[in-house]
Amino acid sequence: MHNSSFLQTSLGPVDLIEKAIRREEGFLDQNGALVVTTGNRTGRSTADRFIVQDDRSELRVDWGKVNQPFDPRRFERLWERVNHALREDEHFCSWHTVGAHPDHAVPVRVFTDTAWQSLFAHNMFIQADEAEATDDQPWTLVSCTRFVCDPKRDGTHSDAALIIDLTNRRVLVAGLRYAGEIKKAMFSVQNYLLPEKNVLPMHCSANVGKAGDTCLFFGLSGTGKTTLSADPQCHLIGDDEHGWAKGSVFNIEGGCYAKTINLSREHEPIIWDAIRFGALLENVVIDSVTRQPDYTNTTLTENGRCSYPLEHVEKRMQENRAGEPKTVIFLTCDVFGVLPPVSILSPEAAAYHFLSGYTARVGSTEMGGEKGITPTFSACFGAPFMPLRPRIYAELLMKRLAEFGSRVYLVNTGWTGGSGTPDGEGHRFPIPVTRAIVEACRNGSLDAVDTEQLDVMNLKIPKQVPGVDSKYLNPAKAWGNTDRYWREANRLARLFDDNIRHHGVPEQILRAGPRVREQILD
Known part of the structure; x- marks a missing residue:
């Protein structure tokens, strides 16, 4: 033809x-x-x-x-x-x-x-x-x-x-x-x-740590999948699409497709160094004289991209696959500033947050999406790419977690101390703080720490994380106005509750999610 x-x-x-x-x-x-x-x-x-x-x-x-x-x-x-x-x-x-x-x-x-x-x-x-x-x-x-x-x-x-x-x-x-x-x-x-x-397809990035442990990072665009998996201390499997079979996590791709907005050598050296001959820059503003990319310029779009083969990453898994994951991290970018930087999830809570797929669209990757930051829910952290019913993927995830014994965490790469809206008082978690949290998740530091339960959001949060200032850990304490925090938390809890009921999940999974408190006035 x-x-x-x-x-x-x-x-x-x-x-x-x-x-x-x-x-x-x-x-x-x-x-x-x-x-x-x-x-x-x-x-x-x-x-x-x-x-x-x-x-x-x-x-x-x-x-x-x-x-x-x-x-x-x-x-x-x-x-x-x-x-x-x-x-x-x-x-x-x-x-x-x-x-x-x-x-x-x-x-x-x-x-x-x-x-x-x-x-x-x-x-x-x-x-x-x-x-x-x-x-x-x-x-x-x-x-x-x-x-x-x-x-x-x-x-x-x-x-x-x-x-x-x-x-x-x-x-x-x-x-x-x-x-x-x-x-x-x-x-x-x-x-x-x-x-x-019987293989779980996943919208996630994956890498292998110094101890040979595999870690998965689920999340929608803008939550940090590519940035956090491109860790100089780890070997990269891939940045976006993987399969989890019995005995193996394997990359579905042969390259990476990273967002370039505010890309810097300081915070993302692996991605920065991968953009060379053979790589492709898509919708990135280039200086007409020096031909230097300006990753802070969003005149064309907030969704500037770079595509490069895995061969451009020195520390990578040559086989493009590794063993099953010891650690599974759900990344979210919480615009409300309500969620803690890290929460320890039970199997039921993992199912709840996997089906919820909450994050904020930071520079939407979809045409017609609002500019700026908009909260959203996307089942399995990848609903736009899932042809089957979300419960099919959730049940496969639960099966793989149970059989291998993976630990699951919810990590917020978004805001703290207030919301991220233009009139909000919050600020985004620094990348080094998030990297320290990820390292604590994967090296077992959170296995035996003291924890507390965050009301309304119904999340189990650690009281200490090595290398992280404790002021970050409980979001209610990070806000200057505690009453305002609980109102925003209740507002987000309602959004979670309205969304999850569309999936018809069992009661034990519903109980693992946020709990709206009607006595909190809006």
Whole structure:
């Protein structure tokens, strides 16, 4: 179908970068990274994401606002239109696998109409030759950025669409330049496939500590997954997408896709050093004279990104996988300043907070999201990528935790001493404080410390954490106005309670969550 004089196959990073520059798709910054912009869409277009609804997918997929159904016949027609448009000009093909476990890898052929998106696929997926990628019923992903959808003709919501055909192993990305759509599409595919194999797919980062212990960091964009897993003292497995099988945590990807807002060498040296030739900067403002990136400039978007292969990280797990996790950390960025910096979770509390997936959107990665900071709930810390019902993933998590005996913590990387709203008096936890808390979680320092129960939020919090000033630990004491703290805590507890009841969870899990106190006046 794609054999034509315009097809470029299996080009390496150097050739792709040269092609991108010649085609005026981008330019090199001072450090040698390829710089591109994506136009009016600088984040994921959630309203334009669909799954083909057929006899096989209809009963399994959790249909709704996230997983919108698409008619199979209209998909076939659109698939042909987009592929025809792709073949009319130079386009690129590469072979990859998605998943670094030999029993759970998914082969995929990626076709793009831009050299830079082919470079993105090279960075973010695991490299394979043609024989490897076609050995076991490969998937096909087609991305044609120049295609313009017609909603009346094509059945889309706008001039662009991302459509996943689970039955026929196809992914169509039409008219979408933001490269995150490509990787999240294949993550969604694995989120559909892995549970059938008793494997938990996870929106988390992972690394291995000095003692050989694996640690997982769950959390939505902006909570610190990439920053905290990129620890100079640890070996990185990956920064965003993993699978947890019996005996193994494995990376689904072959690279990292980090937010660049306020990136600094001081706090994120691994990410900073990884942005060099072969890396890709997306929607980052560059000085026109020095070609130096300005990571504090959000003129284009708060969702500036850098993509780089794991080979750019010196301390990494060469196998791209490791053993099961001793420590599991749920990251949240609490805009209200209500949650403590660390809480110790029981199995029931872990299930509650996993299904809640509370955080704040800090510079939303989705188109149409509000600028600034907005509280949100996202089941399993990754609802936009989960095709199945959240309870399926939660039950798998509980099974893996119980069988391996992992310890679970809720870590707030957000605000303390007040809210993070413009008129609030709070301030964000310093990264060194959060790093000290993470180290205490993973080295066992919190196993036998004195604890107290935080009312309303119903959280068990330590009274001491090595290397952390005790003034941070109890948020009620960090606020200048205690009455105001309890009002805000009650407000957040109501949000938790309203959200969790949509999932129909057992009573013992409900009891492990926040408890609204009606006597606290708003």
